[in-house]
Amino acid sequence: MSSKAERKRLIKGAGYNVFQLKIDDIYIDLLTDSGTSAMSDKQWAAMFTTKQAYAGSNSYYQLEKVVKDLFGFKYFVPVHQGRAGEHLLFSSMVKRGGVVPNNSHFDTTKANVKLVGGVPKDFVVKEAYRSKKKVAFKGNMDLVKLEDFVRKNKAKIPLIMTTITNNTVGGQAVSMANIKGTSQIARKYKIPFFIDACRFAENAYFIKIRERGYKSKTIKEIVREMFSYADGCTFSGKKDALTNIGGVVGVNSREVFEKLRTMLVVTEGFPTYGGMACRELASMAIGLQESTKESYLEYRYEQVSYLWEKLYRAGIPTVNPAGGHAVFIDGKKFFDHIPQEQFPSQTLAVELYIEAGVRGVELGTSCFGEIDSKTGKLILPKLDLLRLAIPRRVYTDKHMSYVAEGVIKIYQKRKKIKGLKRVYAPSLLGHFLAKFDRL
Numbered sequence: 009m010s011s012k013a014e015r016k017r018l019i020k021g022a023g024y025n026v027f028q029l030k031i032d033d034i035y036i037d038l039l040t041d042s043g044t045s046a047m048s049d050k051q052w053a054a055m056f057t058t059k060q061a062y063a064g065s066n067s068y069y070q071l072e073k074v075v076k077d078l079f080g081f082k083y084f085v086p087v088h089q090g091r092a093g094e095h096l097l098f099s100s101m102v103k104r105g106g107v108v109p110n111n112s113h114f115d116t117t118k119a120n121v122k123l124v125g126g127v128p129k130d131f132v133v134k135e136a137y138r139s140k141k142k143v144a145f146k147g148n149m150d151l152v153k154l155e156d157f158v159r160k161n162k163a164k165i166p167l168i169m170t171t172i173t174n175n176t177v178g179g180q181a182v183s184m185a186n187i188k189g190t191s192q193i194a195r196k197y198k199i200p201f202f203i204d205a206c207r208f209a210e211n212a213y214f215i216k217i218r219e220r221g222y223k224s225k226t227i228k229e230i231v232r233e234m235f236s237y238a239d240g241c242t243f244s245g246k247k248d249a250l251t252n253i254g255g256v257v258g259v260n261s262r263e264v265f266e267k268l269r270t271m272l273v274v275t276e277g278f279p280t281y282g283g284m285a286c287r288e289l290a291s292m293a294i295g296l297q298e299s300t301k302e303s304y305l306e307y308r309y310e311q312v313s314y315l316w317e318k319l320y321r322a323g324i325p326t327v328n329p330a331g332g333h334a335v336f337i338d339g340k341k342f343f344d345h346i347p348q349e350q351f352p353s354q355t356l357a358v359e360l361y362i363e364a365g366v367r368g369v370e371l372g373t374s375c376f377g378e379i380d381s382k383t384g385k386l387i388l389p390k391l392d393l394l395r396l397a398i399p400r401r402v403y404t405d406k407h408m409s410y411v412a413e414g415v416i417k418i419y420q421k422r423k424k425i426k427g428l429k430r431v432y433a434p435s436l437l438g439h440f441l442a443k444f445d446r447l
């Protein structure tokens with residue numbers, strides 16, 4: 009545990025960007041739930057015992073069995089992480105000027121659509137932008153708006169996507185009815201429908217406990233039903249496959265599969281290892297089975313809710329309800345004296361690190377704000393959030409209490425805190441490498 013004085017020096021040296029800090033200088037790391045889960049004894053054992061092979065590895069066949077059983081798509085390719093899958097999918101299906109509707113694109117998804125000349129468009133329900141309001145399925149697609157847009161623009165739309173859970177608006181759940189409704193629109197207009205399935209198991213648990221008619225269904229039944237409405241998916245195994253690296257693209261169309269496979273060989277590797285060591289595929293296969301166990305999901309949900317409740321009860325402006333993988337705080341409400349142009353949630357990330365040695369991440373103005381190509385001005389996104397993402401099977405509830413104490417201490421002295429100015433940002437995924445200065 010470093011001292012506050014040390015942390016002040018370290019964060020200044022990092023350009024007030026928590027991505028530039030070293031892990032040894034962090035006490036509790038809630039930067040991401042991606043690739044930071046603790047692997048089980050069974051995963052480690054499978055990694056040790058699988059054979060490494062360029063072609064025909066047994067871990068590929070082990071993964072194939074689980075993926076087909078759980079996701080149900082006819083074909084799949086392994087990839088080294090979610091964004092590699094996004095790149096394969098969009099470069100196979102999206103042409104310049106093609107528009108991709110999504111409930112909310114995550115930053116890498118958006119960047120990969122843009123990289124191939126496409127236009128990402130979000131259609132999340134309006135409640136998603138009201139952080140205080142508690143709505144069971146706040147991650148849903150606005151089906152009326154989506155259909156209206158699709159009717160007018162169908163020739164330009166190569167695929168429709170939905171992201172479960174919806175990370176961008178607070179890890180919020182998407183209902184089965186909404187997945188089905190999106191699928192019906194896609195089918196009506198003969199457009200392929202894909203799921204960004206990073207947190208499919210957490211989403212399935214939300215459906216089980218919140219949606220009428222699913223209480224007595226098993227997680228596996230819910231998962232299968234969700235995917236049955238789609239033509240394919242991208243999946244980052246770093247989330248709900250409980251692995252440190254890995255991913256999958258699943259698809260029903262033979263034609264799309266062949267394009268994906270060709271691109272895979274060029275950019276990732278042979279189809280039976282897909283850019284990973286074979287042991288990673290083995291760990292993903294086991295992790296997928298573990299993450300879909302109801303007892304695990306119950307523990308996961310309870311831990312995230314525990315942190316959320318501590319903050320909510322202390323009057324912290326959290327995004328309500330708690331997300332599946334993280335607790336989000338509305339930075340604009342937390343620091344209501346700091347204008348959005350001065351990065352309130354980024355400021356909170358900096359202050360939380362100084363106060364408690366805890367690393368969260370801004371998902372707001374720095375992450376999603378775009379520069380207007382005509383005026384050069386920063387276009388402010390509707391939400392400016394701090395995400396406290398909880399790695400799976402890593403921390404105890406006592407750690408969560410400590411995190412909450414840190415946030416509450418900052419809230420008590422919030423009026424004394426000033427915002428930041430951004431002094432550098434690259435054009436795509438700028439927040440990873442951005443630099444800030446104190447105002």
Ligand SMILES: Cc1ncc(COP(=O)(O)O)c(C=O)c1O
Nearest residue numbers: 042089090091114116175206244
């Ligand atoms: C919703 C969503 N989609 C895609 C990705 C990209 O996955 P990866 O980090 O494995 O490239 C992420 C990662 O956080 C995500 O949250």
